[in-house]
Every structure is written in C-alpha cells, then in structure tokens.
Amino acid sequence: MKTILLTIAVIFATLNGMSQSKEYYTAMGEALGQYANCKSIADFQALGNKFGLIAEAEKTQWLPYYYHAHCYIIMSFMEPTDGSKKDSFIDVAEKSVDKMIELAPGESEAYALQSMMYSARLVVNPMERGQEYSILSAQAVGKALGLDAGNPRARFIKLSNDMGSAQFFGKDPKEFCPQASELLANWDNYKVKSPLYPSWGKEQVLQIVNGCK
Amino acid sequence: MKKYILIFLLGVTVLKSYTQTLVSGIVTTGAGTLPGASVYLEGTYDGASTDEKGEFRFKTSKTGKVILKVSYIGFETATREIDLSAGPVRYDFKLEEAFNKLDAVTITAGTFEAGDKKRSNVITPLDMITTAGAVGDVYGALQALPGTTTNGESGKLFVKGGDSEESQTFIDGSIVYAPYTTAAPNMSVRGRFNPFMFKGTIFSTGGYSAEYGQALSSVLLLNTNDMPAEDQLDLSFMTIGLGVAGTKLWKTGAVTATLSYNDLSPYMWVVPQNYNWVKYPNTAEGAVSIREKTGKTGMFKLYGSVTKSRYTISQEDLNQEGKSYDYALSNGNYFVNASWKSSLGPKWNVASAASFTSNKDDVGYDSVSVNKLLRGVHVKNVFSYPFSTLITLRFGTEFFSKTYSLDLSTSEFSKANSFTNNTTSAFAEAELYASSKFVTRIGARMEYSDYLQRANFVPRISTAYKVSKTSQFSLAYGWFYQDPTDDYLLYTHLLGYERADHYTFSYQTSQNERTFRAEIYYKNYKDLAKLNSEAFYLSESYSNTGKGYATGLDIFWRDKKTIKNGDYWISYSYLDTKRDYRDYPGEVIPGFASKHNFAAVYKHWFGGLRSYVSTNFKYSSPRVYNNPNSEVFNGEHTKPYRSVDMSWSFLFRQNIIIYAAVTNIFGFKQGYGYSYATRPDLEGIYRSASIGPGASRFYLLACFITLTHQGEANQIDKIE
Numbered sequence: 016m017k018t019i020l021l022t023i024a025v026i027f028a029t030l031n032g033m034s035q036s037k038e039y040y041t042a043m044g045e046a047l048g049q050y051a052n053c054k055s056i057a058d059f060q061a062l063g064n065k066f067g068l069i070a071e072a073e074k075t076q077w078l079p080y081y082y083h084a085h086c087y088i089i090m091s092f093m094e095p096t097d098g099s100k101k102d103s104f105i106d107v108a109e110k111s112v113d114k115m116i117e118l119a120p121g122e123s124e125a126y127a128l129q130s131m132m133y134s135a136r137l138v139v140n141p142m143e144r145g146q147e148y149s150i151l152s153a154q155a156v157g158k159a160l161g162l163d164a165g166n167p168r169a170r171f172i173k174l175s176n177d178m179g180s181a182q183f184f185g186k187d188p189k190e191f192c193p194q195a196s197e198l199l200a201n202w203d204n205y206k207v208k209s210p211l212y213p214s215w216g217k218e219q220v221l222q223i224v225n226g227c228k
Numbered sequence: 229m230k231k232y233i234l235i236f237l238l239g240v241t242v243l244k245s246y247t248q249t250l251v252s253g254i255v256t257t258g259a260g261t262l263p264g265a266s267v268y269l270e271g272t273y274d275g276a277s278t279d280e281k282g283e284f285r286f287k288t289s290k291t292g293k294v295i296l297k298v299s300y301i302g303f304e305t306a307t308r309e310i311d312l313s314a315g316p317v318r319y320d321f322k323l324e325e326a327f328n329k330l331d332a333v334t335i336t337a338g339t340f341e342a343g344d345k346k347r348s349n350v351i352t353p354l355d356m357i358t359t360a361g362a363v364g365d366v367y368g369a370l371q372a373l374p375g376t377t378t379n380g381e382s383g384k385l386f387v388k389g390g391d392s393e394e395s396q397t398f399i400d401g402s403i404v405y406a407p408y409t410t411a412a413p414n415m416s417v418r419g420r421f422n423p424f425m426f427k428g429t430i431f432s433t434g435g436y437s438a439e440y441g442q443a444l445s446s447v448l449l450l451n452t453n454d455m456p457a458e459d460q461l462d463l464s465f466m467t468i469g470l471g472v473a474g475t476k477l478w479k480t481g482a483v484t485a486t487l488s489y490n491d492l493s494p495y496m497w498v499v500p501q502n503y504n505w506v507k508y509p510n511t512a513e514g515a516v517s518i519r520e521k522t523g524k525t526g527m528f529k530l531y532g533s534v535t536k537s538r539y540t541i542s543q544e545d546l547n548q549e550g551k552s553y554d555y556a557l558s559n560g561n562y563f564v565n566a567s568w569k570s571s572l573g574p575k576w577n578v579a580s581a582a583s584f585t586s587n588k589d590d591v592g593y594d595s596v597s598v599n600k601l602l603r604g605v606h607v608k609n610v611f612s613y614p615f616s617t618l619i620t621l622r623f624g625t626e627f628f629s630k631t632y633s634l635d636l637s638t639s640e641f642s643k644a645n646s647f648t649n650n651t652t653s654a655f656a657e658a659e660l661y662a663s664s665k666f667v668t669r670i671g672a673r674m675e676y677s678d679y680l681q682r683a684n685f686v687p688r689i690s691t692a693y694k695v696s697k698t699s700q701f702s703l704a705y706g707w708f709y710q711d712p713t714d715d716y717l718l719y720t721h722l723l724g725y726e727r728a729d730h731y732t733f734s735y736q737t738s739q740n741e742r743t744f745r746a747e748i749y750y751k752n753y754k755d756l757a758k759l760n761s762e763a764f765y766l767s768e769s770y771s772n773t774g775k776g777y778a779t780g781l782d783i784f785w786r787d788k789k790t791i792k793n794g795d796y797w798i799s800y801s802y803l804d805t806k807r808d809y810r811d812y813p814g815e816v817i818p819g820f821a822s823k824h825n826f827a828a829v830y831k832h833w834f835g836g837l838r839s840y841v842s843t844n845f846k847y848s849s850p851r852v853y854n855n856p857n858s859e860v861f862n863g864e865h866t867k868p869y870r871s872v873d874m875s876w877s878f879l880f881r882q883n884i885i886i887y888a889a890v891t892n893i894f895g896f897k898q899g900y901g902y903s904y905a906t907r908p909d910l911e912g913i914y915r916s917a918s919i920g921p922g923a924s925r926f927y928l929l930a931c932f933i934t935l936t937h938q939g940e941a942n943q944i945d946k947i948e
Contacts, residue, residue, distance in 0.1 A: 038273060042273045064275075065277075103302065143352050150457040180882070
C-alpha cells in the first residue's frame with residue numbers, strides 16, 4: 016500500500032509538472048499556428064502580445080521572447096513611414112532580445128534575430144545609422160553563423176543585409192542570386208531542433224529567388 | 229490501480245476546464261479607445277488583445293483572486309485585483325501615458341542638439357561632418373546654424389552678438405582652454421579636433437544649464453565616441469597631408485592611436501595664394517584615445533594629443549612705408565582629457581572629468597619676439613540622483629586653474645607678465661517634469677576666483693511646454709559670468725567678472741521630418757572690462773564700466789522629407805547689438821556683428837553614383853570696422869560675406885571614400901575690412917592694408933581607406 020501511495024504521489028507530481036509544460040506547448044503551438052493568419056501590424060501586435068504573455072508567465076523560456084521580439088521587428092518593417100513608430104516597436108523588441116540572449120547565450124537563432132533587429136534600426140534612417148548599425152548587425156549575424164554555420168535564418172538575414180547594402184551602394188544586388196537559390200534548395204535539409212524552434216524564412220527566400228528571375 | 233488514478237486525475241483536469249470564468253472590459257486612454265492592448269491575468273496564459281473598439285474578453289479556468297494586467301507601448305501598465313469566484317468579471321481600464329524621457333518635452337530655448345539618443349533632434353552628428361563649407365571643421369559647421377555670425381578673418385564662433393571669447397568648448401564635461409589652432413593676426417583658425425571623434429554635440433546659444441560657467445554667450449558640449457566596434461586601420465591621403473589611425477579592441481576596452489602630418493607646401497605651390505608665405509604651414513600631430521569599461525555600467529575615457537605647427541608669413545609694416553617683415557609663428561599644444569561615468573548603486577550616478585591644456589605660441593616679427601604660454605587644469609565631479617522618473621537632482625563641484633604668461637622682448641627692452649587664476653565653483657540643478665508635456669530646469673551656480681578675489685552667484689531657469697504632439701514653447705532665463713579677457717588680467721587683478729543676462733523664448737514644431745523653429749532673445753551685458761587709457765600696463769587703466777545689449781530673431785527650417793534622398797535647411801538670424809567694451813569710446817556696433825545672417829544648406833544622396841553631395845550658400849551683411857582716419861568710431865562698412873561651397877563624397881568601394889570639396893565656387897570677392905598702422909605717418913594719415921582670405925577658393929581632394937577584418941566598414945563619416 017505504501018508503495019502504491021508513493022507511486023500515486025510521484026505520478027501526481029509528474030502529471031502536475033507535465034500539465035504545466037503541456038500548457039506551455041499548447042499555448043506556444045496555438046500561437047505559432049496564428050503566424051500564417053497575420054496580415055496587418057495590428058495582427059502581429061495581437062500575436063506578439065500573446066507571446067509576451069507566455070514569456071512573462073514562463074520567465075525562463077527564451078522562445079516566447081524570441082517570437083515576441085520577432086513580431087515587433089516585423090511590425091517595424093511593416094510600418095510604412097513613421098520613423099518614431101518604427102523605433103518604438105523596435106524598443107519593445109529590443110527588451111525581449113536582451114532577455115532572450117541572457118537566457119540562451121549559446122543559441123544561434125537568438126543572435127540571428129538580434130541581427131535582424133539591428134537591421135530594422137538601420138532601415139529607419141540608413142544615411143545616419145548606416146555606419147553604426149551595419150557593423151552591429153554584421154557582428155550579430157556573424158556570431159549566429161559562428162554558433163551554427165548552417166542556420167538558414169542566419170544565412171537569410173546575412174543575405175538580405177548584403178543585398179540591401181549592395182542596393183544602397185548602387186551595386187547590383189543580383190550578384191547574390193546564386194546564393195539565394197542555393198539557400199532555398201537546401202532549406203528543408205536543415206533539421207529544426209524542436210517543433211517550437213524558429214522555422215520561418217523559406218517564403219522570404221523564395222521571394223528573393225523569384226525577384227531574381 | 230494506476231489506471232484508476234490516471235483516469236481520476238484526467239477527470240479533475242477535465243472538470244477544471246469546465247469551470248471557466250469570463251473576463252471582459254474596455255480599455256481607453258485620454259484620446260479614446262485603445263485597440264491592440266494586451267490584457268491578461270498575471271502569471272498565466274489567459275489573456276487577449278483588445279479589438280478595434282478597445283474591448284477585450286477571454287475565459288479563464290483560474291479561480292479566486294488574480295491580478296488583471298493591461299499593457300501597451302507608451303502607456304503605464306495598469307493592474308487590478310479581481311475575484312473570479314463570483315462569476316463573470318467586467319472591468320474597464322483607463323491607461324495613463326507613460327513618461328518616457330526620450331519622447332518627453334525637452335528644453336529647446338537656445339539649444340541645438342545632435343545625437344542619436346533623442347530622436348527629435350534638429351541636427352545630427354552627420355551634419356557636423358557633411359556641411360560643405362565647414363570642410364571638416366566643427367566650428368565651421370556650426371556657422372551654418374542660426375545665432376552665429378561668420379567672421380572670415382577669425383574662423384572662431386561668434387554667437388548672438390557675443391565676442392568669440394564668450395564661447396567655451398567642453399569635451400566630455402571638461403573645458404578646452406585652447407580649442408582653436410593658432411594663426412597670425414587677421415588669419416582664420418580652425419578647431420583643433422576632428423569632428424569624427426564625437427558622437428554627440430550640444431550647441432547652446434544661450435540660457436544653458438548651471439553646470440556650465442565662464443561663458444557669457446554660448447557653450448559647445450562635445451561628447452566623444454564610446455567603444456569602437458572593431459579593430460581597424462584608417463588611412464587618409466589628402467592634398468594637404470597624410471594620416472593613419474589604428475584601433476585595437478580588447479575584452480573591456482580599446483585603444484586608438486592617430487598620427488597625422490599636414491603640409492600645405494605642395495598645395496600652395498599649385499593654387500595661387502593672397503598671402504606672401506615664407507614658410508608654408510605644417511602641422512604634425514599624434515593622439516591616443518583609450519576606452520575602458522569599468523564595472524557593469526562604467527566607462528573610462530582618456531584622450532591625449534601633442535600638436536606642433538609652424539609657419540612664416542611676410543606682412544607689410546604699416547608703420548614704415550615700403551617695409552615688410554617676416555611673421556614667424558610656432559605653436560606647441562599638449563592636451564589631455566579624461567572622464568569617467570558610472571552608476572553608484574541603483575540610483576546615484578557620477579560623472580568625473582578632468583582636462584589639462586598647455587598651449588605655447590612663439591612669435592617672432594621684425595625685432596620683436598613674443599612667447600605666450602597658457603596652462604590650464606579643470607577638474608569636475610557631477611553627481612545625479614533621480615527622486616523619481618520625473619525629478620532629477622544634479623550637483624557638482626569644479627576647480628579651474630589657469631596660468632597665462634606673455635614674454636615680450638625687442639632689441640631695446642624685454643618684459644614678462646603672467647597671472648594665475650584659480651577658480652572654485654559649485655552648482656546644483658533640478659530637472660522637474662510635471663508631465664511629459666511640461667518641464668522646468670532650475671539651478672544655481674557659484675564661483676570664487678582667488679586672483680580676482682571675488683565670488684559670484686547666478687540663478688538659471690528654463691522651461692518647456694508641449695502644446696501639441698508636435699509643437700512646443702521654451703523659455704530660458706539666467707545670469708552668466710566670465711572672467712575678463714586674459715590680455716587684461718596680465719596687467720590687472722582689480723577687475724571683476726563680466727556679466728550677461730539672457731532672456732530667450734523659442735517655439736519649435738516638427739512633424740514628418742520637417743522642423744520649424746523660431747527664437748527671440750535679449751541679452752543684457754554689464755560690467756564689461758574696459759581699457760580706459762593707452763597705458764595698458766597699469767592696473768588702474770582698467771575698469772568694469774562697459775556695457776551693451778544684443779537682441780535678435782533666429783529662424784530655422786529643415787526639411788528631410790519633400791525631396792527624396794534630399795535634405796535641406798535654411799537659417800536666418802537678425803541681430804541688433806551695441807556695446808561699450810575694451811577700448812571703445814562709447815556704445816557702438818561691435819566689429820564682429822552682422823545684422824543679417826543667412827545660410828541655406830542642401831545635401832543629396834545619389835544612390836546610383838554612390839555619392840553624397842552637399843552644397844551651401846552663406847551670406848552675412850556688412851560688418852563695421854574702425855578707420856582711425858575717420859572721425860566716427862567703427863564707422864566704415866566691410867563688403868558683405870557671400871560664399872557658395874560644395875563637397876562631394878564618392879564611395880568608390882565600401883571601404884574607400886573619395887572626397888572633394890571647394891569653398892567659394894563662384895569666387896565672390898571677400899573683404900573683412902582693413903588693418904591700420906598704430907601711428908600716423910608724416911602726413912598725419914594712418915596707413916592701411918586690406919584684410920581678406922588667404923585665397924579666394926580652397927580646394928580639398930582626399931581619399932580615406934578603412935581596413936578591417938571584414939573589409940566592409942568605411943569612413944563615410946570620416947570626410948574631412
């Protein structure tokens with residue numbers, strides 16, 4: 016009987032723990048499923064809020080911070096004109112990026128997103144911020160590729176940085192087209208560590224490849 | 229058995245999910261409903277975003293008392309404890325706008341700020357570099373802003389009816405005693421510092437903080453770059469010289485060493501010059517800059533430089549017809565600037581700064597030799613403490629020590645004069661935000677000089693009020709004291725401080741990258757030092773009986789929006805000023821003041837050509853000068869100053885920039901008045917020579933190369 020009671024206690028404890036992490040998986044899975052439905056800044060804001068909520072409830076998981084920041088970075092890219100709005104979105108993203116890197120200092124994906132955030136800052140005013148943020152963005156994506164040379168999102172971010180600066184400096188960005196095709200061709204060969212890990216980016220690369228034609 | 233337990237537990241979970249409570253409400257702000265706000269129960273996954281009508285509704289399986297939280301960018305997060313045991317909960321929120329210093333109202337009266345921290349800045353660090361007429365000179369760039377008057381024969385800053393000595397420069401908080409290069413009389417000088425050293429600039433043309441003393445007219449606050457991003461080697465090749473700079477990083481710090489040598493001989497052989505050079509100017513400079521992070525928040529900065537320059541020029545001796553003499557100048561400048569900023573615990577912040585200057589000019593002409601030596605030390609500590617996000621107190625102490633000596637010797641006699649002036653000062657200032665719309669800065673400062681044996685006390689106050697999201701008014705009032713000019717203190721310590729009272733009122737509106745700004749001001753000068761007889765060597769010849777005023781209107785319009793890839797600004801200043809100071813016989817318009825000053829600056833990025841082109845037009849109405857042959861003091865007028873300047877930066881590669889600049893493209897004739905003999909000739913006439921620029925145009929061609937590990941960084945902001 017004692018053993019049975021102990022077993023019950025253990026199972027109970029395990030189940031309790033599992034149900035919490037199950038809740039996390041469910042919530043994350045549900046939120047990730049909504050990416051596809053996001054069309055406007057408001058949509059991404061609502062989704063970002065969801066990830067922010069999970070991040071705050073969990074506190075030790077880096078992935079909710081990742082997606083929270085990711086949504087706000089996308090919002091800054093979507094905002095058509097207002098520079099100070101763009102910056103205010105990136106301000107929100109930056110807080111989550113900092114927390115994420117604190118939680119997962121060895122994650123290639125974390126630095127890839129940080130690089131994307133710096134590029135978002137640069138885009139607000141390339142003339143004045145180009146010098147500072149192009150270096151920061153290059154350093155971050157360099158770190159990401161250093162941790163995982165095959166990370167396709169890091170490779171995509173580096174590619175779009177290179178194409179953007181080529182365009183800014185009046186060069187033909189098409190010289191990067193072979194790279195883009197190669198990246199797209201091998202996209203699915205990259206094994207994502209877990210279903211909650213970032214897996215986005217294929218569509219964006221496809222767009223680049225289509226633009227090359 | 230196990231199976232039963234499992235089923236039992238699952239049952240509990242299922243049951244739990246059936247007892248759900250609805251939470252709903254509406255979120256508003258002062259301006260109406262707020263869509264997109266995040267509403268959730270703290271520490272849970274239960275929550276929702278508000279819809280277009282600001283409404284939220286979600287179900288939760290939680291029970292009992294929980295915290296309901298609402299957050300949105302730019303607003304204070306609101307919380308409310310709710311009880312879920314009593315059925316559906318409805319609660320409405322009204323969010324208050326969050327106080328964010330970066331977006332809050334700032335004091336703009338008299339202030340131009342360039343830095344990327346505040347995003348509402350009117351000018352940016354890049355402007356300091358790319359303004360065409362400046363050709364890489366910090367002070368030259370400021371002369372395209374309202375409130376300044378260009379004096380071609382000086383090159384120094386003249387602000388709102390103030391003499392150039394009334395402006396002070398501070399680097400990372402400490403004073404720069406010798407900010408300009410040295411030149412022969414009536415020849416233009418430049419700033420000693422490379423504008424690329426600085427990430428932020430605040431140019432205050434009046435009404436500045438109690439932190440800054442010893443300036444009657446304006447302060448220029450330069451903040452040096454923080455940590456460099458990577459190891460690099462910069463090479464520069466210019467038509468006037470060469471330079472190399474190397475940067476090496478380590479984990480917590482970095483060092484940059486710079487060497488440069490400029491020699492104008494080759495340039496001046498090719499381009500015709502107005503002056504009769506005997507030895508062309510050359511300058512050699514070495515500088516070291518060190519950065520070290522201290523602790524988690526601290527940063528220590530050290531900058532040291534040694535500069536040697538010399539030239540010889542032949543000038544006409546106006547006192548003896550047909551005679552000229554060689555004027556030989558050699559300058560040695562040593563400068564050290566150190567600063568440390570850190571937080572002391574969670575709230576206190578400290579900023580310490582110190583500077584040391586030694587500037588020696590050795591001048592020889594005719595049979596006269598003059599040796600001037602200025603040695604200065606400045607030490608400063610500033611503490612700040614935020615009582616809340618809205619109230620910050622700053623206070624600090626300063627110590628200034630300045631020794632100036634002038635040795636004069638001729639074939640007949642020699643004379644040595646010097647003085648040492650130690651000034652101790654303290655200041656305190658509170659910045660009070662009533663809301664993000666209204667700020668007041670109130671402060672006071674006191675100084676004591678052991679040489680003058682006098683103390684002064686000044687109040688300063690400024691406020692700003694945002695009338696709408698895009699427009700604001702700002703007011704500043706204060707008293708400003710400064711020691712009389714060094715040339716007088718050599719001979720007397722009987723003088724007191726000179727004083728100016730500032731009243732500034734400004735309006736600024738910015739929207740969509742367009743900024744309009746208008747400012748009116750009045751300055752009342754009192755106790756200006758006067759030399760009352762020809763016996764300048766007697767201490768009794770001096771008195772504080774001078775006075776004057778300056779009043780004017782400054783207009784500034786900048787538009788980065790209308791023209792794609794283009795950016796322009798227009799600046800106009802009206803100035804009405806008179807003063808009685810130095811050896812003036814009464815209250816007259818001073819020789820450095822222009823009634824109308826106009827500048828138009830245009831910059832354009834040509835992506836296809838990888839080129840950044842900048843051009844500007846500057847105009848200053850005629851100034852007055854004194855002709856001793858005339859009855860009227862300061863009764864003659866110079867030509868107006870006109871210049872169209874242009875610069876072109878071409879990104880040959882991402883790490884190679886080619887830069888070309890030319891000043892006064894159209895060759896407008898420029899004359900800055902006349903200099904006169906110190907005594908009349910046999911016919912009773914003071915002989916004269918016209919004062920003008922060294923050449924009608926200045927050309928610069930340069931190539932900047934940056935080498936890094938990545939080979940991508942460039943010197944786009946290293947255009948000199």
